[in-house]
Amino acid sequence: MKQKNINKSNESITKRTDLAINGAEPAFSEPLHVGRPNIGNRELFLQYTEQILDSRWLTNNGPVVRELEEKIAEYHSVAHCVAMCSGTIALEIAIRALKLKGEVILPSYTYIATAHALHWQGIRPVFADIDPQTHNLDPDAVRQAVNSRTTGIIGVHLWGRTAAVEALQEIANEHELKLIFDAAHAFGCSHQGRKIGAFGDCEVLSFHATKFFHTFEGGAVLTNNARLAEKMRLMRNFGFAGVDNVIYPGTNGKMTEISAAMGVSNLQAIDKVIKHNHLIHQAYQQALAGIPSLRLLEFDQNESNNYQYVIVETTEDCPVTRDHLVEMLHAENILARRYFWPGCHNMKPYRDLYPESTSNLSSTEQVSERVIVLPNGSCMDRASVEIVAAVLQVALEVPIADQTSI
Numbered sequence: 001m002k003q004k005n006i007n008k009s010n011e012s013i014t015k016r017t018d019l020a021i022n023g024a025e026p027a028f029s030e031p032l033h034v035g036r037p038n039i040g041n042r043e044l045f046l047q048y049t050e051q052i053l054d055s056r057w058l059t060n061n062g063p064v065v066r067e068l069e070e071k072i073a074e075y076h077s078v079a080h081c082v083a084m085c086s087g088t089i090a091l092e093i094a095i096r097a098l099k100l101k102g103e104v105i106l107p108s109y110t111y112i113a114t115a116h117a118l119h120w121q122g123i124r125p126v127f128a129d130i131d132p133q134t135h136n137l138d139p140d141a142v143r144q145a146v147n148s149r150t151t152g153i154i155g156v157h158l159w160g161r162t163a164a165v166e167a168l169q170e171i172a173n174e175h176e177l178k179l180i181f182d183a184a185h186a187f188g189c190s191h192q193g194r195k196i197g198a199f200g201d202c203e204v205l206s207f208h209a210t211k212f213f214h215t216f217e218g219g220a221v222l223t224n225n226a227r228l229a230e231k232m233r234l235m236r237n238f239g240f241a242g243v244d245n246v247i248y249p250g251t252n253g254k255m256t257e258i259s260a261a262m263g264v265s266n267l268q269a270i271d272k273v274i275k276h277n278h279l280i281h282q283a284y285q286q287a288l289a290g291i292p293s294l295r296l297l298e299f300d301q302n303e304s305n306n307y308q309y310v311i312v313e314t315t316e317d318c319p320v321t322r323d324h325l326v327e328m329l330h331a332e333n334i335l336a337r338r339y340f341w342p343g344c345h346n347m348k349p350y351r352d353l354y355p356e357s358t359s360n361l362s363s364t365e366q367v368s369e370r371v372i373v374l375p376n377g378s379c380m381d382r383a384s385v386e387i388v389a390a391v392l393q394v395a396l397e398v399p400i401a402d403q404t405s406i
């Protein structure tokens, strides 16, 4: 059955004049977004909402937040889950609870919040380069960036593919550094068969609405360290150790009950969401296989993944620039994205503060100029994937003018 947002079939996109950028009708009548929010189990959410409203317990470590924390900890086989109001606040509280200061090493190829969380805690983010194959921190680059001011490392499990956990831990041990993982992309993902959550000193999740698993806004820190978890619980609630007893200058990082209800509802539907994402990812794999100028990033089939991110890279000999490809996709209402271009170090705050930090980030710059994130999730089905592939196929044919000039 034809989806209501599809204007034409993939068979009718065969030449350049079939593309919307050249005046044809867009392939989709409504935009396909990267990260369209999941709704999970709607009935369950509404049921919880009624309960929350009836109980008048809306926030302050309520029963639904505690239920969600327990379920998420269990899902990741980790002892403690401390839920927060956002992934960024969760990062900041983890950074503060671990007493990081001075300099902390992190990739530049990440969402800007990883760097901001350090800067907001008065810490200098020191950007190290990535491995162009994995898109994750290159341990050799991390080793080179360590100096006497370094107090920690933040590895990012980018696209849900885990960072070089053992190598980073080894560097941390050697230099007595703390190790945090930004696991914002990695809900439910595994590393050598073990779910993320207990690696490093702690791991930080984001539950923002566009993430694979969400609570409208929210986040959490996972750890097996009971003392660290207790400290973070204190910090997220103004430092209250009991009624009228403040023992730490804390902040407000609490998650609301309604957010937790969305979390519980999303958790109930999570297997279905993963299955759908995986099928769509496989459909992309098949549909893009015949296009030589694009490389689809693969997931290790021996690990758990959420398959949320469909990442393609343009190859060196790609006849069309990445940005022009994105432009052509947008014209079709396929809202592909250029994550995380141009890298945190090239964003104004960090470029102005640390202009010298641009050296030695060549893989970061190369990858950030080649990556396209294609839509996955609830807005996609197999037919839509085939249309996206047909657009890319036609868009990537070498233009006549370029052929004659070779």
Ligand SMILES: *Cc1c(COP(=O)(O)O)cnc(C)c1O
Binding pocket: 086, 087, 088, 089, 110, 111, 113, 114, 156, 182, 184, 185, 206, 207, 208, 217, 218, 219
């Ligand atoms: C989304 C994200 C964050 C920030 O999380 P919020 O919940 O939006 O504050 C941090 N790091 C990475 C890698 C992210 O993708």
